[in-house]
Amino acid sequence: MAVILKNEINKQVPLNGGHRMCPGCPVPVIVKQVLMSTDHPKIVANATGCLEVATTIYPYTSWNVPWIHNAFENAGATISGVVAAYEAMKRSGELPEKNKDAKFIAFGGDGGTYDIGLQSLSGALERGHNFLYVCYDNEGYMNTGIQRSSATPIGANTTTTPVGKKSWGKTQPRKDLLSIVAAHHIPYAASVAPHDYNDSMAKSKKAIEVNGPSFLVYFSPCIPGWKIASDVSFELSKIAVQTCFWPLVEIENGEWSLTGDSKRIAEGKKEKLPIEDFLKTQGRFKHLFKPKLQEDVLKIIQNDIDKSWNFYKKMAGYTD
Amino acid sequence: MTTKYEALTGAEAAALAMKQINPDVVAVYPITPQTPIVMKFSEYVANGEVDTEMVRVESEHSAMSATVGAAGAGARAMTATAANGLALMWEIVYIAASTRLPIVMGLVNRALSGPINIHCDHSDSMGARDSGWIQIYSENAQEVYDNYFMALRIAEHKDVLLPVMVCQDGFITSHSVENVLPLEDAQVKKFIGKKNFKGLLTSEKPYTIGPLDLQDYYMEHKMQQHDAMKHVIPVIEKIQKEYAETFDRKYEIIEEYRTDDADMVIVGMSSVMGTVKDVIDMMREEGIKVGAVKPRLFRPFPAEKIKNVLSKFKAIIILDRSDSFGSFPPLYGEILASFFAAEKKPYIKSFIHGLGGRDTNVEMIKEVISELQKLRDTGESNFTIDYLGVR
Amino acid sequence: MSKEIKKGWKEIPIGGLLLDAGNSREYETGTWRTFKPIHNAEKCINCYFCWEFCPDNSILIKDDKVVGMNYFQCKGCGVCAAVCPTKAIEMVKEEK
Numbered sequence: 001m002a003v004i005l006k007n008e009i010n011k012q013v014p015l016n017g018g019h020r021m022c023p024g025c026p027v028p029v030i031v032k033q034v035l036m037s038t039d040h041p042k043i044v045a046n047a048t049g050c051l052e053v054a055t056t057i058y059p060y061t062s063w064n065v066p067w068i069h070n071a072f073e074n075a076g077a078t079i080s081g082v083v084a085a086y087e088a089m090k091r092s093g094e095l096p097e098k099n100k101d102a103k104f105i106a107f108g109g110d111g112g113t114y115d116i117g118l119q120s121l122s123g124a125l126e127r128g129h130n131f132l133y134v135c136y137d138n139e140g141y142m143n144t145g146i147q148r149s150s151a152t153p154i155g156a157n158t159t160t161t162p163v164g165k166k167s168w169g170k171t172q173p174r175k176d177l178l179s180i181v182a183a184h185h186i187p188y189a190a191s192v193a194p195h196d197y198n199d200s201m202a203k204s205k206k207a208i209e210v211n212g213p214s215f216l217v218y219f220s221p222c223i224p225g226w227k228i229a230s231d232v233s234f235e236l237s238k239i240a241v242q243t244c245f246w247p248l249v250e251i252e253n254g255e256w257s258l259t260g261d262s263k264r265i266a267e268g269k270k271e272k273l274p275i276e277d278f279l280k281t282q283g284r285f286k287h288l289f290k291p292k293l294q295e296d297v298l299k300i301i302q303n304d305i306d307k308s309w310n311f312y313k314k315m316a317g318y319t320d
Numbered sequence: 321m322t323t324k325y326e327a328l329t330g331a332e333a334a335a336l337a338m339k340q341i342n343p344d345v346v347a348v349y350p351i352t353p354q355t356p357i358v359m360k361f362s363e364y365v366a367n368g369e370v371d372t373e374m375v376r377v378e379s380e381h382s383a384m385s386a387t388v389g390a391a392g393a394g395a396r397a398m399t400a401t402a403a404n405g406l407a408l409m410w411e412i413v414y415i416a417a418s419t420r421l422p423i424v425m426g427l428v429n430r431a432l433s434g435p436i437n438i439h440c441d442h443s444d445s446m447g448a449r450d451s452g453w454i455q456i457y458s459e460n461a462q463e464v465y466d467n468y469f470m471a472l473r474i475a476e477h478k479d480v481l482l483p484v485m486v487c488q489d490g491f492i493t494s495h496s497v498e499n500v501l502p503l504e505d506a507q508v509k510k511f512i513g514k515k516n517f518k519g520l521l522t523s524e525k526p527y528t529i530g531p532l533d534l535q536d537y538y539m540e541h542k543m544q545q546h547d548a549m550k551h552v553i554p555v556i557e558k559i560q561k562e563y564a565e566t567f568d569r570k571y572e573i574i575e576e577y578r579t580d581d582a583d584m585v586i587v588g589m590s591s592v593m594g595t596v597k598d599v600i601d602m603m604r605e606e607g608i609k610v611g612a613v614k615p616r617l618f619r620p621f622p623a624e625k626i627k628n629v630l631s632k633f634k635a636i637i638i639l640d641r642s643d644s645f646g647s648f649p650p651l652y653g654e655i656l657a658s659f660f661a662a663e664k665k666p667y668i669k670s671f672i673h674g675l676g677g678r679d680t681n682v683e684m685i686k687e688v689i690s691e692l693q694k695l696r697d698t699g700e701s702n703f704t705i706d707y708l709g710v711r
Numbered sequence: 712m713s714k715e716i717k718k719g720w721k722e723i724p725i726g727g728l729l730l731d732a733g734n735s736r737e738y739e740t741g742t743w744r745t746f747k748p749i750h751n752a753e754k755c756i757n758c759y760f761c762w763e764f765c766p767d768n769s770i771l772i773k774d775d776k777v778v779g780m781n782y783f784q785c786k787g788c789g790v791c792a793a794v795c796p797t798k799a800i801e802m803v804k805e806e807k
Contacts, residue, residue, distance in 0.1 A: 005759035009772050017768040017784035018735030023743060024788030028766040043521050045389065055735070056531035058727060059718075062735040066521040068392050069530035070385055071411055077382035080375055081347055081389025081397065082521060088344035088373040088395055089522070099522050120385065123378030197763055231789030231802075234764055420726035481725060520728065528729035540720035541727050547720070 003201045008036060012064055014044075019062040020054040022223045024230030026194050026237070027051050027136050028062075030218050031107065033197055034134055035065065037204035040103040043086075045079040047108030047117055048072035050143040051136065073116035075106040076124035076133060083129045103208045104131035110151035111141045113217075114177050125184040125213045132207045132214045135177065138222035146225045150175040153245070155301050156284045158225075163287040168297050173304045176311075181215045182251050188214035190250040190259075195237035199248060199260045206252070219246045227283020236281055242270070243278040244309040249316070256315040266318045272309075275302045328500040330493035333461040334400065334426045334486070335360035336500075337468035339370055340508040341424075344395035347375040347386035351405040352438045353490040354428040358400065384409035384416060384425075391421035392529050394519020396472075400426035402490060403444040407432055410448075416483045417452025418545065419530060422475035422517055423483040424468065425453075429590065429641070430490040431676040439677020440490040442590070443642040445618075446650045452545050454484040454552055455619040457589040461498040463616075464488045466569055469503075472512050473559045479551040481517065489591040489641075491677065503567060511566060549620045556617065573622050574629055575614040578604060582611030584692045587630070588639035589615055589651065592673065592680050596639075599685040610689055618651070623658035630655065635667040635696035637688055639708070641674045649705065667695045673708040684709045736784075740767065744787030746802040750779050754799035761791035761800060 014035035015028050027050060035042055044067045046052040052069045055062040070078040083104050089095040108117055113135040121133055140158055141147040148158040154173045157163045161170040181189050188210040190203040200218075207214035219240055221233040228236065240246035241261045248262040257263070264270035276298060279285040288294045288301075313320075328336065334357045338346065348358045364370045375390075377383045383399045390397035401409065406427060416423050431437040432444045445455060456471055458464040464486065471484040488494055503511075520527050533541060556573060564570040577597050579585060586596050593614045603610050613629055613636075615622060630636055640649030648656060652670035659665050671688060674680040688708065695701050724730055755777050762770040762777065769785040771778050780791075792800040 005763055006775060009759055009762055009775065013768050015768070016733040016736045017781065018738035018740055019767070020740070021766060023766075023786035024790055025766050026764075028768070029764055032763075032768075043393075053532045056528055056729065058531045058533045058537045059723070059729065060735040060738050061528035061531060061729045061731070062733060063528050064526060064733040066523070066526040067528045068389065068521060070388050070392075070415055074382060074385035074412065077347075077377060077385035078389035080377070080382070081345060081386030081391075081395075082393045084345045084347070084373040084375050084386065085390040085393035085395035085397065085519075086522075088371065088390075089393075089519070091371060091373075092344065096522055096524075119378060120382050123382055126378070127375065229789075231793040234790065234794055418726065525730065526732040528732070529726075531727055531729055533727050536717060537723065537727075540718070540723060541725075543720040544723075544725050548725070 002198050011036060014042070014063065014065050015055065016062045016064060018060065020057060021050065024223050024233055026220055026233040030134070030136050030194050030220060033194060033200045034105060034204040034216070037201040038103065038208050040101055040208065041099060043082060043102050043104050045070070045075050045082060045106040047075035047106070047112035049109035049112050051107055051109070053143060072112050074120045075108045075112060075117060076120035079104050079106040079131050080124045080127065080129050083131055105208065106131060106133045108133070108135055109143070110135060110137040110139060111149045114151045114175050115149050122184065125181065125186050125215070128212055130212060132216065135217045136220040137217050138220040138225060140222070140225050142222045142225040151177070154304055155279070155288060155297055157287055158284070168287060168294060176308065178217055178249060185254060186214060187212040187253055188251070191217050191246065191248055193219040193237040193241050193246055193248060195234040196241070196248070196260050203250060225284070227286070228281065232281065239273070239278050239281065243273045243275050244305055245275060245278045247309060247312045249312055256317070258312065258316045266313050266316065275305050323501070325499040325501050327497050328461055329356060329495050329497050330461040330464045330488045331356035331428065331495065332360055333465040333500050334468065334488065335364070336502060337465050338398060339364045340503070340505050341396070341398070341468065341472060341512060342370050343372055343398045345373050345375065345387070345390035345397040346399065347377050347383045347390065347397070348399050349377050349380045349383045349401070349405065351380065351402050353430060353494045354400050354402040354405065354426065356494065357426055357428070380405035380408040381412060384412035387423055388412055388416050388419065388421060391423050392419065393521040396515055398424050400428070402428040403430035403432045406444045406448060413448055413451045413453065418541065420481045421483060422481055424471045424475055425483065425485050427485045427487045428490045428494045429487050437676040440492050441641045441675045441677070445485060445487050446642045448485070449619055449650060452482065453619060454482055456484060456486050456616055457618060458486065458488045458493065459590055459593050459614065460493060461500045464493065465500055465502065466563065466571065469508060469511055470559050470563055470571070474552065474556055476515065476517055477555045478516060480548055480555055482548055482552070487590065492591040507567070552620050553622055571616065573615065573617045574625050575616065576629060577612040577614065579611035579613065582609045583633055584609070584635040584696045585611045585613050585630070585633050586637050586639060586688060586692065587613045587651065587655065589618065590641065592639055592641065595680060595682060596685055599682055599689065603689055608689065608693070610692065621654045623654065626655060627658045627662055630666060631662055631664050633666045635692055637669045637671060637692050637695065639688070640670060640672050643672050643675070652705065667699045667702045669695050669701050669703070670705040671708040672705065678709060680709065739783055740786050741783045744785065744805045746787045746789060747782070747805045748780050748785065748787065748789065748791050749801045749803055750777060751799045751801065754797045756797050758796060760794045760796065764790050764794045766790065
C-alpha cells in the first residue's frame, strides 16, 4: 500500500533537527521511515554509533520518543531487558495505560550488528522477544574513522584496508547478515533501501506489528566513508538495488520474496545494471578505475554480486 | 516472625531472598559457583512462585545489559554472577552505576583467571571496586540472605540510587549448608516496600537515557556519583537500625568480635572471619587477648569508622583474599590510607590468603595470631605484606 | 550557536538523563552550510519528497504547502534539491 506523504507531514517526527549527523546522511531519514510507519507508541534502544552519538550530545537530544543507549555491542540485550520490564509491569498492573500498546525498536550500525553485537542480537532473536532490530548498514566503522567491518563490500578502500602497492582494498566479500538472521526463523526479516519509501515503510510497519522478533537491514550510504557528495544518498540507494548490490528481500514466516526493483529485475521487467554503475559513483572504489582500470578485480566483484543475487533469487523461488 | 530455621546453602539463601523480593526482571547467565542461585530461581519461576520475567541471556555481558535495560524501563531488576562473568560484563557494570540504576546483583566471589580456577577469592569484586557500585560482603548464608533485603533498600534510596553487589564466598558459602532463619514473605514485602524510583522509559514525557556526555558535563555527572557515595553510609546505618528493630537482627557496617579488652585484632571480610572467630575463641582460652574486626562494606569504604575502631589496638593484621600485584592488597591499602592522618597508629601488617580457594584453616589463623603477637611486641614486621599458606 | 548556560552538578538530573525531548531543535546547525537551498513556490508541486528525504527535518510546511526551509538547522546537504522532481529547489552558494 502506497504511503501518502500528505498524511505524514503534519505528524510529529520522531527525530528533530539540530542533531550532529553529517550533512546528507540518510540515517535520520531511515529512523523517520521506520518509526513513522505505525502510530503505536515506540520505545527505542540505540547501539553506540553515529546515530547515537550525533543525536544525543548532552544536554541536547533529538529524540521525541523514549530512548535508551547502553553500549556498542548490546542493543539486542538492552531491548530484551526493556521488553521484559514492560511485560512484567504489564502483569503487575503498574504500566501506564498509554504504554500498554508500545512497540520496541533497536537501532544499530553494521559494526554494532554484523560484528560486535551479533551475539547479543542472535540471543535476543532466539529468545523471541517482541521487538524490531534495525541495522543501518553503512558498510564500515564510519563513526570511528572508516575502518572495515564484516559489512564492508569487497574492493572497498577503508582506513584498515587501505589501497596500496599490494592492496586493492578489502579482499573479502560481505557477510550475509540477512541469511544469518533468517536462520533464526523469526517471523519477519527484510532488506530495505531508503529511496523506496513505500517499500521501506511497508516493511517497517509489518516488522513492527508482527508478533515476535523482526529485523530490517537498511542500505545506508555514508558521505565521508564512501567519499560521495552530500546529496546523492538516495540516488545511490536506487542504483544499489538496480545493480543487485542491494537486493530488496522480504522473509515472512520463512517465505522468501523479492520486492520493488529487485522483483522487477528478477521477473525480467527491469534491466540489471552492471556493478560498475554502482562502484564508479563512490570514492571508496576509485582505485578500481584510476589510474588504470582493474578489470580482474571488477570481475571478482561482479561475480560476487551475481553469486549473492542468484542466491536470493533462488531463495525467492525464481528459476533461471 | 518465623522461628523456623531452614538448612540452606548460601546460594539457596540468595535465591530465596530473590524470590521474596519478587523482582520484575531477572536476567542471568550461568557460571560456577553462581549456578545454584540461577537454578533455584528458575524453579521458582517454573512453579509460578514469583511474578518475575526471567531472561535467560546468552552471556554475562547481555545479563548486565538486559538488567540495565529493564531497570531503565522502571523494573526492579536483578542478576547474579561470578569471576569471569563479572569480567565479561565489565563495561556495563560501570554503565549501570553511571546511569544510577538501583540494581542488586549477587556476586559469588571466585578467582578471576588465570590459570582458570573456579574457587573462591575476591579478585573478581576487588577489580570492580572503582566501578561505582556499592559492595557488601557476607560472612555466611544468613548474612547473604539478610543483606539482599537491605541492599535493595540501599540501592533504591532516593539519596543513593546506585547498584549494589551482595558478595558471598564461592563454594565456601555458596555451597555449604547452614542454618538460616528466613523471614516470612509478607515481612519482606513490607520491609522492601514499593519501588520509589521512576520508570525512565514509561514516563509521561519521553526521556533520553544514556546520551553522549563530553567535556561539558561529564565531570558534573561524576561529581553526582561521588556525592551519592557520601550518602551511602548514613543510609545503610538507618536501614540496618530499622532491620534490627523490625526483625531483631543486628548488623553493623563494621562488626567487632571480642575486641573489648583486646590489644590486637585480625581484620578481614567474608567467610574467613568465621574461622578467625573460632580460633580467637580457642586463643582466648589460653588467655591471649585477640579480637576480630570485620568490615561488611567495602564500597564506599568506611574509612573514618575503621580508623576509629582500629586505633584502639596496638597491632592489626589484615587478611586480603586478593592481591593487587605491585601494590597494597585492597583492604590493607584502604586501611593504610584511612590511618594516614591519624595521630595514633597501630602496627599494621598484611597477609594475602585463600587465593583460588586455598583453604585458610585453623592452623594458618593460629600462625597469623602468633605473627600478630610478634608484631605487637616488636613492631618488626610493620608494613610488610606476606602470603599466608604458600609453599 | 545557541547560547547555553552550563549548569552545575546539583542542578542537572542524575545519571545523564535528558528530560527535554527533542530539545536539539534549539541547537543551531545552519552554520554548517556552504550551499543554501532556495525554494521556488511557483515550481513546487507539493509532492513532499523534500520533506520525506530531508535528514535535518528542515522543510517548513504550512497548510499542507512547502513554504521554505528552516535555515537555523538546514545543513545545506542538497538532498531536497536532488530529490525534487520539478527542480523547485535551487542550491546557491552561501554568503557569509
